[in-house]
Amino acid sequence: MMRTIFQTTLVLNTYLRLLLIFGPNLIEFLMPLRLLCIIVTLFAPFAAQSQEAPIPPEARKVLELTIYESDLALVKDQRDFKLPTAQSTLAFLGVSGQIQPETVLFRLLGPEPFQVIEQVFDSNVLSPQSVLQRSVGRDVSVFTPNPATGKDTVERAKVLSVDQGLVLEIGGKIHTQVPGRIVFDTLPEGLRVSPTLLMTVKGPVAKDLRAELSYLTSGLSWRTNYVADFDADEKRLDLTGWATITNTTGVDFKDTKVKLISGDINRSAPSPQIKTMARRGGPEVAMAMAAPADGIQQQSLGSYHLYNIEKPLSLENNRTKQIALLGGKGVAVKQEYIVRGEPYFYQQQMPERPPVTQAESAITLKNDKAVGLGLPLPAGVVRVYGQDETGAPQFLGESALNHTAEGGDVRIVVGRDFDVTSEREQKNFVRAGERIVLTTWRVSLKNAKTKPVSVRVVEPFDGAWEITRETQAHDKANARMAEWTITVPAKGQADLEYTARIQN
Known part of the structure; x- marks a missing residue:
């Protein structure tokens, strides 16, 4: 293009010199000059085009x-x-x-x-597929190895289509599978x-x-994964939070300063660790307060929490990297067992007893410094490990954790415990009005463990409710849920019986 512009300028200078020489014959040169002006005008945009x-x-x-x-x-x-x-x-x-x-x-x-x-x-x-797409209608070479000689046989082919598979024309015949490897004469433009x-x-x-x-x-995201080492005897756990970062953007980000934002954004369409001094069986336990991992600075950012990773990271495409985010040693927890009813239990005469159910096993704690935490906990998955009698770690279960602020309650559901079971029996059911029922239930809790356990009985009522009679006092968890906390002795049984008046 530059060469063309140079040639055009040279021609223009030549015409001007001729006009100076043949001044009296200016009219004869007028028409060629007009033609030249048109040529210069056509090439002017190319001269102004950016590089x-x-x-x-x-x-x-x-x-x-x-x-x-x-x-x-x-x-x-x-x-x-x-x-x-x-x-x-x-x-x-x-x-x-x-x-x-x-x-x-x-x-x-x-x-x-x-x-x-x-x-x-x-x-x-540039990719094999993009080269093929831009070669539609062009000729290519197909190299097919000859098994007898070991040499390649070369044929010319035309690329007809690549939309839902490659289609080639070779020797006047249509091929839908490549008989060999394709070699392109030149690299298509625009890649x-x-x-x-x-x-x-x-x-x-x-x-x-x-x-x-x-x-x-898009293509860059992170999530939190927690690993909890649970000591059932001491009722404590060591909690480690990992930031799992995934890159699927198509490019590498090398030596990058990374900040992580925890929280739900709206889009339109702490102290150093203290050495743990626990003695198994002893009453005194020194806790290490939770803290961000080394090289991580945590701060509040409006409605969110920001984690600044001080050391530069390299995030390669199609790879996942984990960074230690936070941790707490010797966190005091409680282990609880929960049995739940179903809303339909209390709206009809039950033709038979519900099946025996195993209690839900959960680990609960308060996210504050008193128990060894006291940090904002990003949402993630908590995986809990325990130790068997030989001291070997065993996987106990996993549970989702919501965003939990300092001072919030944490509840980690591990699984179901077949040593703690519940059996229900409907003792009475009366329809006292068009929209009012009275129902009496007995819940029998059994514990096959060698230690007493505390069991929460959770009963969800569909409508306004009132407990008119009960063998143990209940707590009103919310407008539609009553709860009882019952201690079940080792190798023993405890019963709860209550009558509920429900209006819906």
Whole structure:
């Protein structure tokens, strides 16, 4: 193109010189000159077209990621560059393949006058499939190995389609499977080695500049995974929280400063550890207060919590990395057992007894410093391990944990315990009105363990309710739920009987 412009300029200078020489014959040169003006006009836009300036990841000076739990991240990318012409197209190579282009924020870090005219996200990345797609209608070579000679047989073929599988025309016949490997004569135009953000800009020429490119992207997310080592005898556990970070953006982020945001964002369409001094069987236990892991700074950020990882991380594409986030040693807990009724139990005459059920086993604690925690706990999955009689660790179960603020209640459901069971019997059922029923139930709790256990009996009532008679006092958990806490002796049984008046 530059060569064409140079040639056009040379022709124009020649015509001007001829006009100076043949001044009296100006009319004869008028028509060719008009034609020349048309030619120059046609080539003028090419002369003004911006030149592309690649800015590779190697030009990056600062890279920072703020990663949210909801498949979202904020990328801040600072790079150095120079403009080859006053109007140039900056090609930011290696941006996220799942960038949200409408969120891009470009800032020049300097006082120089600068203007962004337009931007385009080019995701046409070089791959076998993209090369095939751009070769539709073109000829390629198919190399097929000859089993007898071991040499390749080369045939010319035309790529007809790649939409739902490759279709080739070879020797006038249609092939839907590749008989060999395909070799392309040239690389099709318009393909890039990595996702690229193109920005047409105006600014100073050949001057050292630095800009910060900020954008939101999918493909980066994190979640919390907890590992709890539970000591059933001491009623304590060691809790470790891991930040699990996953990158599926299509690019690598190397030597990156990472911040993690915990909390549910709205989108439109602590003290050092103290050494544990526990003695098995002894009454005195020194607890290590929960604290962020080494190299992690935790702080509140509006309605969210931010975890700043001080050490730079490298997050490779299609890989998951785990970082120690927080931990607590010797956290005091309670173990409880729960049996639950079903709402339909209390609305009808039961034709037969409900089946015997095993009690739900759970570990409960208060998230405060008194028990050894006292940190905001991001939502995640808690996996609980215990020790058998030989001291070997065994997996006990796992449970989901919601976002829990300091001072909140934590309840980890481990599973069901077949040593603690419940058996129900409906003793009476009376329909006292069109919408009022009276029902009497006996709940028999059995404990096959060698130690007493505390069992919560939870009864959900569908409507306004009142306990008119009971063998033990209840607690009103909420408007539709009554609870009893009953101690069941070792190798023994305890019974609860109550009458409920329910209006719905």
